[in-house]
Amino acid sequence: MISKLFRNVTNRRSFLGAGALLPLTPFLSSTNTSANNSPEPNSIYKSPHAHAGGMTTVGNVNHLRNGFDPHSLLTDWEVGTVSQDSAGKIIRKFEIIAVDIEIEIAPGVFFAAWTYNGRVPGPTIRATEGELLQIKFINKGSHPHSMHFHGIHSAKMDGIAGAGLVDPGEEFVYEFTAEPFGCHLYHCHAEPLKRHIHKGLYGAFIIDPDPKLHSQNTTIALSRQLGTDENKKWQELVMVMNAFDTNFDDKNEIYAVNTIAHEYSKRPIKIDKQRPVRIYLINVTEFDPINSFHIHGNFFDYFDHGTTLTPTLNKVDTVMQCQAQRGILEMSFSNHDSGHYMFHAHQSEFAELGWMSMFEVV
């Protein structure tokens, strides 16, 4: 009977009510009286961690076993193999293979992932607008999968049932012209959709503007086109905001950019303050309606979907995206002190569950 009485006391109000009658003053005095009489703040917690910051995942992920390192994912462009047809049009061919692998998404926490090319997010496919893309997709996974590109293409190339949904052991070639220029994504469109996406089948799909087509903004377009001298001045980074539901309750336990919780706060991303920073930011987070990006001590210009050469948002330090929304962030640290500049989701919840990162500006 007694323990039942206690177990029923779960709401705080009844505790405070009973507190008025507490006969146990000596029992609790070590905590209560000192708080009431001293001018010190009411804190019992004495650990130095209160100031050092204990919010972290514990340990390190074995990137070697995973087969990919979040730091190399940032700048790892998949440009395919290039050829030209008789009319001189550039053809870019890619090969993507779906495989099931287990990945370590936080130190010691393993997730049975479905991947493109054995990595989450999948390879960052990069092309220039107007090129013909041929993406050969081979499904070596255990379920039917597809590649559904956010871009302009024929219904036949959409990556849904009847249009490039690929059974295990089969393959399919998606073919379309790269357009419009911008920061896009691709993901599996097999059903059930939620499970196929959140198990890891997504990746960045970047189409650079063709400077020849943008005479008004040639320099800007050149700076966006991979490999040009103008582009080499920039530090370009791909960040895919994702999350993982490890216990299948349709709520995420772990959040990150590029899969590994807290990775960029434990090993900050080095930034050369002399060169401007461009981030291709994509949100694929499942289960939560939105995700966001917030930078400390700086502001950025934002190009929603990356489909314009002039910013759609000027001078902001926070931007939010729904699932599949994406955009380009441009910022400079040229006048900043060297040091660590945090960036993270400004849903504190996501930040504390892994989506917390750091630039080390030098």
Next chain:
Amino acid sequence: MIYNRIAFVVVLVMLGLISVAIYVFNPLDNFDNNLPPEESLIIERVTSSPDGFIAYVRGNHRQPIKISQIQVDGAFWDFQQIPDGPINQLATAKLLIPYPWIQNETHHLLFLSSTGATYNYTIDVAYMTPSPNNKTLFSLALIGICVGLIPITLGMLSLPLLRYLGDNSIVFFMSLTIGLLGFLFLDTLEEGLELTKTSANAFQGNLSVLLASVLTFLGILTISWRSKPSTNGIVLATWLAIGIGLHNFGEGLSIGTALSLGNAALGSMLLIGFAMHNLTEGVAIIAPILKRKITFAMLLGWLCLAGLPAIAGTWIGAFTFAPHWNALFFGVAAGAIAQVIIEVGRSIWVMRSTLGDKFIVSNAFAGFGMGILVMYATAFLIQV
């Protein structure tokens, strides 16, 4: 004779052969292809200290469990596990979590295993877990006295009044004692079964509680039935004091545990309620000796047997926590109480044959009913 031995060996050999066959052919093979490893974790106790939380956990499955990460209030948090590494079945580990917890507020802990499975624990109201210093022990002892010694003393003080009762009134009070014991028996058993929910599976909680209860009952019965049915009220009163003492020890355990784990709302009204509830225990103990000459020392002895265990209970409950041991104890206590019920019943039976035609049956039933009612009513008053 030699054939008997051969038969025994044959059984052993066949058992061995069957084991080998099962191992080799593994009929279960078809059913667990590629299943993720099963694992389970029991969080037995979480204390709060100036350095943060300390969680005491126990492996709950044949498959060892690795705690990879810990979230506190939805944030990954630093922690240290002692000893390190995967936790084997029934093995325990201590987790130090340097979290800046907040006085009087609720905190949620989530343990994330290597497979991504999660185990939750909620601290309903966080406050500093008392350390076992003199002051704490004294406070706990005071609470134990309020629950045990005081009400039993008050109950016993009715002795001079009850001495003038007739035989059939004594029957009434003896039956009242049975009713009261019946209530305590159910309460104790329920408490034990409740505790098994938080103890590791391998201990087979419910079964171990019931088993402990039955074995204790039979064990004490064997000892007591060597003597003749107890016309000796002094022996009976002693049995009663022991049974009630065991129950009060259990009550102390629950109070101590609840206080130290921050899920107690023990106000002074509650303490008064408990005292009223246990008042009848004092009356019960003296019911068999109403017509007997007894010494003050005897009364004092029974008082200590029945009341002091509550103090020991609060101490043990506050500073140790092993749900399976506590559950087992409640089983033992329930068995002992059941045995005392039999003893009291036997002495009522003896009175019946002595009184013959003068025995009023309705008194016995009225007493029994009254006993249960009084306990229920006072328990009700505590809850509202």
